[in-house]
Amino acid sequence: MSVSKLTLKRDRFEAKTKQFRTKIKFDQWKGWVYLAPCIALLLVFTGWPIVNTLAMAFQNGYDTMEWISGIDFTIGIDNFLKVISYSGFKDCLFNTILLCVITVPISTILALLIAVCLNSIKFLSRFLQTIYFLPYVTNSIAIGMVFAAMFNMVGTAFGGQNELIQSAGIINNILGIFGVEPINWINEGSGYWENIFVMSFYIIWNALPFKILILLGGLQSVNKQYYDAAKIDSTPKWRVFTKITVPLLSPMIAYVVITGFIGGFKEYSSIVGIFGDDMGPTGDPRRLNTMVGYIYNFIDERQGQASAAALILFGIIFIVTMINLYVSKKKTHF
């Protein structure tokens, strides 16, 4: 082979590599081009808010309007202290946690029961599955209004002295069949726990579809051999449930519990649906205010406190998620 031929080969090889290199470089550049709109929007509407929220939260008494007029704020944790010591915030935190603690376990257990039952039948199974999913595709404000109507009394005995109950609401009518006196659920003068009951009922009703869908999906992918083995040993049903079904479903259960808690801590629009923007029965506004509601109350002024509250909310969600993950890692089967 002559030297010239070799040089030619080398030259060609070098040209190819060069081409390849530029191609890689172009690829580098291309990736960012494809991502440009996404990154630009995320920087403005996700990145900047994270930085800004931290900045606002740690400037004592921060208020955007005051900041524009040239006032400087000292750095510190006043906002957090103010938020925590404010009694309204404690109520919000209490309401939020209470609703979470009531609704997440009940809806999870109920969904698990329903999913297991659905999985054990053939006739009507798909039909019922469709019905159970229906609440998912609803508007939480709109259906909240329906629930309000169902619990609402028209012309309550609590409104004025001589007023009589015209219609006690369909729920009270149904309870009346069993001899229960009409209860003032959500009207003026109603009790706190009655309000909480209505909210919990609505939130559970709303939360079931998603949980059933996930748990049923999990059940359908469970290997049937475990159940056949249990049958051979003639294991009682509840033992099959606690020793086979629940452990095998544990990843899905952990998932719906975690998402349930995250959603529960952000509870807001279901309360607006039933009680309106006042977040409480007539005469006692903000009685059922939640963490998110608190943040929105401070969005127009004293944003430092809103930011501090948002960070506290994030902290709570983060801690609860971590605890859940830790527990589920210990308890889950996989």
Place this chain on the structure above:
Amino acid sequence: MSDKIENSKNVTSETKGDSAIRVMGSRDINKLRTSAKIGKGAGMVLTYIFLIFIAVVVLFPFYWMIISSLKTLDEYKLSVPTLFPETIVFGNYAEAFTQANLGRLFLNTVYVGLVSTILSLVITVLSAFAFARLEFKGKNALFAVLLATMMIPGELFTITNYQTVFYLNWMNTFTVLIVPFLVSVFYIYLLKQNFMQIPNELYLAAKVDGTSDLKYLWRVMIPLSLPTLISITILKMMGAWNSYVWPNLVTDSDEYRLITNGLRNAFVESTGDVNIPVQMAAVAIVSAPLFLVFLFLRKYIMKGVSRSGIKG
């Protein structure tokens, strides 16, 4: 006795294809199953009673919404309620439609929903493609950062975004309802997973043939991941339909507001002595499109939801 035989027949047909059983010797197990099945009968009845009871509880609010919307106010207020309207009136619907200005709000919502869905799909497809197929420095780190932002509650962003759109002078525009929510990290993640299932050889083959990336994306990747894209579309449209908080903050006239705002603002009082039949009619109008979508596209919604686990 004949029952037993029938049962065992059923069981055999049930276990067909269950390989484990066949390995273990199907006769013994069939016997066991038959005896178990007899005890099962009572359990089955209870199961059905429970399931149907739950179904009634789930459906009752919808039923109550519809029949209340068809009643006259006087009939609604009867102390002993009627389970079906004595006189069916449709006037409540007309009244609700004008009182809540639903026509205008409907158009707004459809406009915002369509524009934001289309733009969001374009951005999501391009980003998912970059993450799934292109190689560049910092790709994995960037993706990890994006995923991390999903943990932060949206309310934290809202405080600042509210100020940002104020500075940008976007208050009371459609832009403010569309732009801040165009990027959803979750949809990018969902679509990226889908794109990665498409064999890379197809991409390389297309490269050899000199097909451009965009053409490949349009001809191969989008058709192959159509179910995911449809799921994203439906969830995004439902999101526009159900959004309440943000439009309530950044708009103050019916010219730009969305349908849920109109519903809540037109009927501020939902308790006490209010005209509930009209309210229920308005609620039914707002809910109807959602039910139609559900009726025809149930499969995509349920698939999308079980994979994404997010509410609209």
